[in-house]
Amino acid sequence: MRSDRHEKLHPHDDAVQRHGLIGKRIPLIDAQRKSTGQELYTDDLRPADCLVGKILRSPHSHAKIVSIDTRAAEAMPGVHAVLTGKEAPNSFGVLPVSQDETALAVDKVIFIGDGVAAVAADDEETALAALRLIRVEYEPLRAFLDFADSLEEVPEELRIHKKTVDGTNLHKQVRQEFGDVDGEFDRALWKKRMSFRFPGVQHAFTEPLITIAHYDADDRMTVWSAQQVPHYLHRALAKVLEMPMHKIRVIRKAVGGGFGGKSDPFPHEMVAALLSRKCRKPVRILFDREEVFYNNHGRHPSKIDVGLAIGKDKKVAALDIDALIDGGAWGSFGVVTTYYNGVLANGPYRVDNFRYRGRRIYSNRPASGAMRGHGAVNTRFAYEVLLDEAAFDLGLDPAQFRIDNALPAYTKTINEFRITTNGIVECIERACAMAGWKDKYGKMPFGRGIGIAGGFYISGSALPIHWDGIPQSTVHLKADFDGGITIHSLAAEIGQGSDTMLAQISADVLGVPIDQCRVYSDSTDTAPIDIGSYSSRVTFMAGNAVRRAAEEMRRLVIGGAADLTGYPPEVFVLEDAHAINATNREVRVPFVEALRRAMKDRGALQTTGCYSGPPPMGGQHKGAAAGLSPTYSFQAFVVELEVDLLTGKPKVHEVWAAHDCGRALNPLAVEAQIEGCVHMGLGQALCESFDYNKGNVENPNFLDYRMLSSTETPDIHAILVETYDPEGPFGAKECGEGPLLPALPAVANALHDAIGIRFYEMPITADKIWRALQKQKKAAAGSATQGAAK
Amino acid sequence: MTTASRSDSRRGDPARPDNRLLRLRVNGTVHSVAAPPHAILLDVLRDVLGLVGTKRGCDMGTCGCCNVLIDGRAVMSCLVLAHDAQGKDIQTIEGLAFDGPDMHPLSKAWAECGGSQCGFCTPGFIVTCHELLANEAAPSRTRIAEAISGNVCRCTGYKKILDAVELAAARIREAEPASAPAKSGGSK
Numbered sequence: 001m002r003s004d005r006h007e008k009l010h011p012h013d014d015a016v017q018r019h020g021l022i023g024k025r026i027p028l029i030d031a032q033r034k035s036t037g038q039e040l041y042t043d044d045l046r047p048a049d050c051l052v053g054k055i056l057r058s059p060h061s062h063a064k065i066v067s068i069d070t071r072a073a074e075a076m077p078g079v080h081a082v083l084t085g086k087e088a089p090n091s092f093g094v095l096p097v098s099q100d101e102t103a104l105a106v107d108k109v110i111f112i113g114d115g116v117a118a119v120a121a122d123d124e125e126t127a128l129a130a131l132r133l134i135r136v137e138y139e140p141l142r143a144f145l146d147f148a149d150s151l152e153e154v155p156e157e158l159r160i161h162k163k164t165v166d167g168t169n170l171h172k173q174v175r176q177e178f179g180d181v182d183g184e185f186d187r188a189l190w191k192k193r194m195s196f197r198f199p200g201v202q203h204a205f206t207e208p209l210i211t212i213a214h215y216d217a218d219d220r221m222t223v224w225s226a227q228q229v230p231h232y233l234h235r236a237l238a239k240v241l242e243m244p245m246h247k248i249r250v251i252r253k254a255v256g257g258g259f260g261g262k263s264d265p266f267p268h269e270m271v272a273a274l275l276s277r278k279c280r281k282p283v284r285i286l287f288d289r290e291e292v293f294y295n296n297h298g299r300h301p302s303k304i305d306v307g308l309a310i311g312k313d314k315k316v317a318a319l320d321i322d323a324l325i326d327g328g329a330w331g332s333f334g335v336v337t338t339y340y341n342g343v344l345a346n347g348p349y350r351v352d353n354f355r356y357r358g359r360r361i362y363s364n365r366p367a368s369g370a371m372r373g374h375g376a377v378n379t380r381f382a383y384e385v386l387l388d389e390a391a392f393d394l395g396l397d398p399a400q401f402r403i404d405n406a407l408p409a410y411t412k413t414i415n416e417f418r419i420t421t422n423g424i425v426e427c428i429e430r431a432c433a434m435a436g437w438k439d440k441y442g443k444m445p446f447g448r449g450i451g452i453a454g455g456f457y458i459s460g461s462a463l464p465i466h467w468d469g470i471p472q473s474t475v476h477l478k479a480d481f482d483g484g485i486t487i488h489s490l491a492a493e494i495g496q497g498s499d500t501m502l503a504q505i506s507a508d509v510l511g512v513p514i515d516q517c518r519v520y521s522d523s524t525d526t527a528p529i530d531i532g533s534y535s536s537r538v539t540f541m542a543g544n545a546v547r548r549a550a551e552e553m554r555r556l557v558i559g560g561a562a563d564l565t566g567y568p569p570e571v572f573v574l575e576d577a578h579a580i581n582a583t584n585r586e587v588r589v590p591f592v593e594a595l596r597r598a599m600k601d602r603g604a605l606q607t608t609g610c611y612s613g614p615p616p617m618g619g620q621h622k623g624a625a626a627g628l629s630p631t632y633s634f635q636a637f638v639v640e641l642e643v644d645l646l647t648g649k650p651k652v653h654e655v656w657a658a659h660d661c662g663r664a665l666n667p668l669a670v671e672a673q674i675e676g677c678v679h680m681g682l683g684q685a686l687c688e689s690f691d692y693n694k695g696n697v698e699n700p701n702f703l704d705y706r707m708l709s710s711t712e713t714p715d716i717h718a719i720l721v722e723t724y725d726p727e728g729p730f731g732a733k734e735c736g737e738g739p740l741l742p743a744l745p746a747v748a749n750a751l752h753d754a755i756g757i758r759f760y761e762m763p764i765t766a767d768k769i770w771r772a773l774q775k776q777k778k779a780a781a782g783s784a785t786q787g788a789a790k
Numbered sequence: 791m792t793t794a795s796r797s798d799s800r801r802g803d804p805a806r807p808d809n810r811l812l813r814l815r816v817n818g819t820v821h822s823v824a825a826p827p828h829a830i831l832l833d834v835l836r837d838v839l840g841l842v843g844t845k846r847g848c849d850m851g852t853c854g855c856c857n858v859l860i861d862g863r864a865v866m867s868c869l870v871l872a873h874d875a876q877g878k879d880i881q882t883i884e885g886l887a888f889d890g891p892d893m894h895p896l897s898k899a900w901a902e903c904g905g906s907q908c909g910f911c912t913p914g915f916i917v918t919c920h921e922l923l924a925n926e927a928a929p930s931r932t933r934i935a936e937a938i939s940g941n942v943c944r945c946t947g948y949k950k951i952l953d954a955v956e957l958a959a960a961r962i963r964e965a966e967p968a969s970a971p972a973k974s975g976g977s978k
Contacts, residue, residue: 031901034909036893037843037883041910044842204944206847206855207910256845256910257944289848495908495945672904672950679947702852702942710935710948 020508020575022730025668028500029514030254030493039254042210042224043286050212051080051120053275053285054127055268056134057294058109058116061143061364061695062160065108065116065136072133073119078126081278082134083118088274092236094229094264094369095465098171098331100161103240103270108141110160111329111364112695113294115267120275120283143364144169145694147303147324150361160329160362171327172338172360174623178414179353181309184318188309190390193320195305196382197761200326200690201683202298203371204707207256209292213272214282223273224251228263228492229532234524235466236265237273250524258494259680260370261296263534264332268295293700297332297369298690300325300360302378304341308386309353314394316387316405318353321345321379325368327360332369334360336465339626340375345383346413346627347456348424348634349405354414364695370534372680373740376457378762384453384745385760388752397441398749399432399452402636409723416619420631421723421733423660424454427636430719431658435638441753449754450640453745457738458629459662459728460537462614471610472537473545474528477506477553480604483592485510485517485553490530491542493521496736497669498538502546504666505729509550510557511574512591528608536734539665540630541611543729548609556605560598561589614727631725633734634660637678637742639750648770651712652682652747658719659739663731667720674718674739681743683708687763812876816841817885823872831875832856832867835882843883843913847942854941857914858882864921866940883913886920895958895965896920905954907945915941919955927963931956 033039070082085104093099104115117134121127142158144150150169158169165173185191211225221243227233230250238245255262268285276283287295302325311317323341327334342356373380387405391398402424407413409422432438432452440450464472476488485506493499503517520526530542554574561579562569565587572579579594581587598605614630638656643649657674664670687706691698699705724731748759757772809824816839823838832849835841835858844867847855851869858867859881887897896916899905906912915938922929922937929937934955935948943951 027901027904031906034906034912035897035900035916036887037913039909206853206942206944255908257908668904672907672946675947675949676907676945701850702848709939711939713948716947716949
């Protein structure tokens with residue numbers, strides 16, 4: 001383990017010189033509310049006279065709606081409103097290019113669970129009884145349930161959406177090619193092509209989807225919803241309800257987990273609002289767990305073919321990726337996912353010849369969307385497994401092989417990503433040093449193994465999805481007579497600690513205790529626009545915005561101190577809740593006094609900071625903007641595990657997870673993100689699988705959708721690598737998604753070290769390992785040669 | 791999809807024909823509430839008594855978000871009929887989080903160690919750990935992991951939860967005389 005990391009300070013890092021709050025382990029500012037049960041989530045709100053909203057769902061995968069008869073439901077006592085899709089046909093969707101969802105199905109249903117009609121009633125029993133009275137006549141259509149079917153050219157009525165590629169049910173197709181991929185494959189020292197399969201996986205946040213809407217006496221709509229991106233919901237509501245945005249207020253109470261699963265605007269949010277507008281009462285729609293699984297947009301089920309060529313210099317010569325992903329019923333974030341499955345393979349290793357084809361199909365299944373490590377996870381697995389095979393076949397140490405192939409810092413990738421700080425080598429070195437890699441790799445008894453893998457992820461998207469010139473993050477600060485700092489932001493606190501980050505940076509810049517800051521990040525009425533908590537953007541973008549707002553506030557408060565004392569403003573620093581004359585530290589003005597002086601003749605101090613994006617960057621090729629980020633995170637994991645040779649059961653013992661987060665603003669929170677990522681990534685590697693029987697979900701609950709329990713989660717050692725990003729706030733980059741990426745391939749690579757078998761299909765469960773071991777035994781018995789199976 | 795009755799604006803209304811009066815002892819206070827015979831304890835706690843600290847995660851006994859103590863044992867309140875909880879001592883996070891004005895060592899350590907991220911599972915976990923620490927003064931990390939294995943956390947990877955329980959156990963031991971035996975839980 002390198003010992004110099006705390007000495008390696010950024011030269012312009014005034015926060016370090018001030019011994020401020022940056023870099024300190026501080027509990028999240030909402031931690032005590034949460035650990036005492038006092039935090040309020042959306043379903044904890046109790047508006048008076050609130051109705052229960054319920055949605056009637058399609059039993060068909062794909063069917064025309066011939067007729068809907070709601071008369072009996074409408075006549076039922078206790079029912080206040082009934083809604084069908086034709087009443088709100090305006091489409092919406094998270095991406096401007098994929099506006100393909102409606103509040104309820106209009107002409108046809110496209111998956112089992114698709115909403116057909118909805119009711120608002122006095123209580124749940126009445127609502128459910130009313131749903132049973134709604135008569136829907138369907139005319140079933142052919143269901144599209146696998147890749148091959150969706151790639152077929154079909155008549156218009158069989159297309160799941162109007163806009164598809166070449167008359168098929170292909171939603172999106174992208175291609176990129178750089179350099180001479182075929183030539184490099186011809187000249188390669190080592191090459192391999194392999195097909196990898198991944199089932200869908202789910203976010204499985206513990207708080208079910210929940211929305212309360214109230215169209216009130218002032219003709220204003222308030223929607224409380226468990227959301228990662230209140231702003232996108234705000235836009236979608238305005239479109240569907242045909243109301244101006246200023247008449248709509250979205251409120252995000254505490255969110256019980258997101259991981260990407262609460263970042264789309266959802267149909268039930270539209271339905272709650274529409275029902276409330278019909279009856280003018282608050283309407284609550286709370287999903288049960290099965291509804292969550294059907295309506296959630298999980299990680300895309302994928303079939304990814306990857307070819308890797310290693311040149312005679314033992315470096316990566318060419319990478320050739322063909323990703324086919326199942327988008328399910330709706331577009332969601334899918335256009336982005338289609339790109340990310342390829343373009344994010346351009347790090348952390350240098351690739352000079354790169355080819356990518358990405359295809360996303362529509363199918364008659366629940367939609368797929370963004371999930372932690374969006375689009376990058378499955379391809380990363382394939383790439384890192386092939387790298388491991390190459391190293392093994394060439395007799396190279398897989399850790400050193402990765403170091404030898406690492407991208408340098410401050411470079412450009414072949415697809416013109418601008419790489420700035422890059423800690424990949426330090427990540428590999430420190431993870432290996434802590435794990436004892438050199439003493440373990442290839443040296444442990446049969447059944448026990450160690451594996452390594454790297455990762456690379458964006459730190460926010462350089463370009464926003466709405467190209468209307470609004471800054472990606474804006475933060476307002478207000479300081480009034482009481483001395484408290486009020487922070488207004490729409491960055492969504494979803495448990496990752498964004499509120500804490502905002503308060504921590506403000507308190508650090510203003511030299512006040514963190515509890516002097518209070519964060520109001522819940523309402524679109526009071527917060528300036530921030531495009532929310534997804535794509536690992538909040539610390540970088542909202543962090544820069546709040547830093548700027550706080551620095552402006554600092555200037556004003558120091559102005560007050562200068563007025564009071566007669567010293568020039570430039571001699572003052574804010575520390576210890578005082579304005580202090582740095583040239584004569586006896587001169588100290590309490591923060592509140594300096595603030596009050598600054599307020600004279602102008603009232604409460606209000607400042608604004610924003611972050612609009614990095615300088616223009618990227619290439620001219622089609623899709624060049626996809627994957628562009630102001631900076632990238634890097635990571636390397638080492639996993640040690642053991643296989644029970646009798647049963648095949650794998651047991652991960654330890655994970656050394658090194659992550660280049662730029663700067664750990666709050667090491668406690670950064671570790672927490674890494675540990676959570678490891679848990680989720682190991683789950684996808686070892687047990688998680690969203691299973692279908694045709695269009696039905698087979699495991700829509702926490703018993704059958706298997707996640708790692710507390711006893712199955714290994715000891716995780718988070719290793720924080722700090723590279724001090726020049727554009728990140730105090731040097732910080734993302735830490736919430738990238739650290740998921742190496743978990744899957746590190747497990748597979750460790751399994752190869754343990755038992756000499758490669759796995760190309762997720763999840764790698766005990767039964768698959770057991771079968772592979774049996775095959776290996778038979779092969780060994782059947783021939784004199786040592787059995788390298790599968 | 792499940793049909794558990796909930797969020798019922800009329801529940802608690804004694805005029806509802808199928809309601810029965812029941813007496814529940816929750817956090818030391820006896821409440822008389824009206825609820826139908828099939829009412830679930832979780833619904834009564836949240837929707838009638840307004841104790842919303844107990845969370846609804848799955849409604850089918852798979853996540854532990856709704857755990858409460860019944861006679862000292864951590865139980866998923868979504869699987870308990872409210873009528874069956876009569877005559878028993880029910881404790882929710884609201885009754886466990888503070889000892890008088892002081893935050894209970896479990897809740898305090900939880901916050902300090904980063905045991906919560908989204909926090910939705912936290913009340914259920916803390917309830918489970920109250921039972922554990924009432925029975926074992928110094929559980930090992932393996933033992934803690936076993937005790938919480940019925941609670942789902944999707945954020946933390948469990949590490950900081952184990953840290954929190956260890957720290958809380960140590961502080962409770964320090965606060966109590968060394969010779970005092972571990973309390974014998976609530977199991978009868």
